[in-house]
Amino acid sequence: MSDKSVSELDFKLERLRFVYNQIDRLNERFHKYIAQFQTLTTAILGAGAAVFLTWSKGAVGADVSRTVIQGLVGLLIVLGLFIVVFVSTGVISWFDYRNEEVRILEDVVGKGYRHNPKLKNIFRWHEFYLVLMIVATVATGAWFGLMKIIPLIQ
Secondary structure (H helix, E strand, C coil): CCHHHHHHHHHHHHHHHHHHHHHHHHHHHHHHHHHHHHHHHHHHHHHHHHHHHHHHCCCCCHHHHHHHHHHHHHHHHHHHHHHHHHHHHHHHHHHHHHHHHHHHHHHHCCCCCCCCCCHHHHHHCHHHHHHHHHHHHHHHHHHHHHHHHHHHCC
8 A cells, every 4th residue: 555545545534533523513513502492492481471470460561561572572583593594504514524424435435335315314303303393382482472472461
Protein backbone atom coordinates (compact mmCIF):
# COMPACT_ATOMS: atom_id res chain seq x y z
CA MET A 1 0.00 0.00 0.00
CA SER A 2 1.45 3.33 -1.01
CA ASP A 3 1.84 6.34 1.30
CA LYS A 4 -0.76 8.18 -0.72
CA SER A 5 -3.41 5.48 -0.24
CA VAL A 6 -2.65 5.25 3.50
CA SER A 7 -2.93 9.01 3.97
CA GLU A 8 -6.06 9.05 1.80
CA LEU A 9 -7.61 6.32 3.95
CA ASP A 10 -6.64 8.18 7.13
CA PHE A 11 -8.24 11.33 5.75
CA LYS A 12 -11.46 9.49 4.89
CA LEU A 13 -11.62 7.86 8.31
CA GLU A 14 -11.02 11.21 9.99
CA ARG A 15 -13.76 12.74 7.86
CA LEU A 16 -16.07 9.86 8.82
CA ARG A 17 -15.38 10.57 12.52
CA PHE A 18 -16.24 14.22 11.86
CA VAL A 19 -19.51 13.24 10.15
CA TYR A 20 -20.49 10.98 13.07
CA ASN A 21 -19.63 13.76 15.52
CA GLN A 22 -21.82 16.19 13.58
CA ILE A 23 -24.71 13.71 13.56
CA ASP A 24 -24.34 13.34 17.35
CA ARG A 25 -24.38 17.14 17.73
CA LEU A 26 -27.55 17.34 15.63
CA ASN A 27 -29.20 14.79 17.93
CA GLU A 28 -28.11 16.75 21.01
CA ARG A 29 -29.48 20.00 19.57
CA PHE A 30 -32.76 18.31 18.70
CA HIS A 31 -33.22 17.17 22.29
CA LYS A 32 -32.24 20.62 23.54
CA TYR A 33 -34.89 22.25 21.32
CA ILE A 34 -37.56 19.82 22.52
CA ALA A 35 -36.64 20.51 26.16
CA GLN A 36 -36.80 24.26 25.49
CA PHE A 37 -40.20 23.87 23.87
CA GLN A 38 -41.55 21.91 26.84
CA THR A 39 -40.18 24.41 29.34
CA LEU A 40 -41.32 27.53 27.53
CA THR A 41 -44.74 26.08 26.65
CA THR A 42 -45.29 25.25 30.30
CA ALA A 43 -44.29 28.80 31.27
CA ILE A 44 -46.60 30.34 28.65
CA LEU A 45 -49.56 28.19 29.69
CA GLY A 46 -48.85 28.91 33.36
CA ALA A 47 -48.74 32.64 32.65
CA GLY A 48 -52.06 32.36 30.81
CA ALA A 49 -53.64 30.57 33.76
CA ALA A 50 -52.23 33.18 36.16
CA VAL A 51 -53.65 36.03 34.07
CA PHE A 52 -57.05 34.35 33.90
CA LEU A 53 -57.13 33.73 37.65
CA THR A 54 -55.94 37.27 38.37
CA TRP A 55 -58.74 38.62 36.17
CA SER A 56 -61.33 36.38 37.86
CA LYS A 57 -60.37 37.86 41.25
CA GLY A 58 -60.88 41.36 39.86
CA ALA A 59 -57.22 42.43 40.20
CA VAL A 60 -56.78 43.11 36.46
CA GLY A 61 -59.18 44.58 33.91
CA ALA A 62 -60.75 42.54 31.13
CA ASP A 63 -59.02 44.48 28.32
CA VAL A 64 -55.60 43.91 29.85
CA SER A 65 -56.32 40.23 30.43
CA ARG A 66 -57.52 39.68 26.85
CA THR A 67 -54.48 41.49 25.46
CA VAL A 68 -52.08 39.46 27.59
CA ILE A 69 -53.77 36.18 26.62
CA GLN A 70 -53.57 37.17 22.93
CA GLY A 71 -49.89 38.02 23.39
CA LEU A 72 -49.22 34.68 25.06
CA VAL A 73 -50.98 32.85 22.23
CA GLY A 74 -48.82 34.76 19.74
CA LEU A 75 -45.72 33.86 21.74
CA LEU A 76 -46.75 30.19 21.72
CA ILE A 77 -47.17 30.29 17.93
CA VAL A 78 -43.77 31.96 17.41
CA LEU A 79 -42.13 29.43 19.74
CA GLY A 80 -43.72 26.54 17.84
CA LEU A 81 -42.58 27.93 14.49
CA PHE A 82 -39.07 28.47 15.84
CA ILE A 83 -38.78 24.88 17.05
CA VAL A 84 -40.30 23.39 13.87
CA VAL A 85 -37.90 25.40 11.67
CA PHE A 86 -34.85 24.37 13.68
CA VAL A 87 -35.86 20.72 13.83
CA SER A 88 -36.53 20.76 10.05
CA THR A 89 -33.14 22.30 9.27
CA GLY A 90 -31.56 19.69 11.55
CA VAL A 91 -33.23 16.92 9.56
CA ILE A 92 -31.96 18.45 6.31
CA SER A 93 -28.43 18.60 7.74
CA TRP A 94 -28.76 15.02 8.95
CA PHE A 95 -29.64 13.97 5.38
CA ASP A 96 -26.50 15.66 4.06
CA TYR A 97 -24.26 14.05 6.68
CA ARG A 98 -25.77 10.61 6.11
CA ASN A 99 -25.25 10.92 2.35
CA GLU A 100 -21.64 11.90 2.98
CA GLU A 101 -21.25 8.95 5.35
CA VAL A 102 -22.51 6.58 2.65
CA ARG A 103 -20.10 8.04 0.07
CA ILE A 104 -17.12 7.63 2.42
CA LEU A 105 -18.12 4.08 3.39
CA GLU A 106 -18.52 3.15 -0.28
CA ASP A 107 -14.97 4.38 -0.91
CA VAL A 108 -13.49 2.61 2.11
CA VAL A 109 -15.59 -0.56 2.54
CA GLY A 110 -17.31 -1.00 -0.80
CA LYS A 111 -20.65 -0.45 -2.46
CA GLY A 112 -23.80 -1.58 -0.71
CA TYR A 113 -22.41 -1.46 2.85
CA ARG A 114 -24.83 1.31 3.81
CA HIS A 115 -27.67 2.88 1.83
CA ASN A 116 -28.59 6.53 1.43
CA PRO A 117 -31.48 7.72 3.58
CA LYS A 118 -34.87 7.98 1.89
CA LEU A 119 -37.59 10.50 2.60
CA LYS A 120 -40.20 7.75 2.32
CA ASN A 121 -38.93 6.48 5.71
CA ILE A 122 -40.06 9.68 7.43
CA PHE A 123 -42.71 7.74 9.35
CA ARG A 124 -39.93 5.87 11.18
CA TRP A 125 -38.29 9.04 12.52
CA HIS A 126 -39.17 10.28 15.97
CA GLU A 127 -38.53 13.85 14.78
CA PHE A 128 -41.55 13.58 12.48
CA TYR A 129 -43.88 12.64 15.32
CA LEU A 130 -42.47 15.25 17.67
CA VAL A 131 -42.98 17.95 15.04
CA LEU A 132 -46.58 16.74 14.66
CA MET A 133 -47.02 16.95 18.43
CA ILE A 134 -45.56 20.48 18.48
CA VAL A 135 -47.96 21.58 15.74
CA ALA A 136 -50.89 19.92 17.54
CA THR A 137 -49.90 21.47 20.88
CA VAL A 138 -49.57 24.96 19.40
CA ALA A 139 -52.82 24.65 17.44
CA THR A 140 -54.71 23.37 20.48
CA GLY A 141 -53.24 26.04 22.75
CA ALA A 142 -54.03 28.81 20.28
CA TRP A 143 -57.57 27.54 19.71
CA PHE A 144 -58.23 27.15 23.42
CA GLY A 145 -56.82 30.58 24.26
CA LEU A 146 -58.58 32.44 21.47
CA MET A 147 -61.86 30.54 21.30
CA LYS A 148 -62.46 29.44 24.88
CA ILE A 149 -60.54 31.66 27.31
CA ILE A 150 -60.83 35.10 25.71
CA PRO A 151 -64.65 34.89 25.28
CA LEU A 152 -64.91 34.16 29.03
CA ILE A 153 -63.11 37.40 29.89
CA GLN A 154 -65.70 40.18 29.89
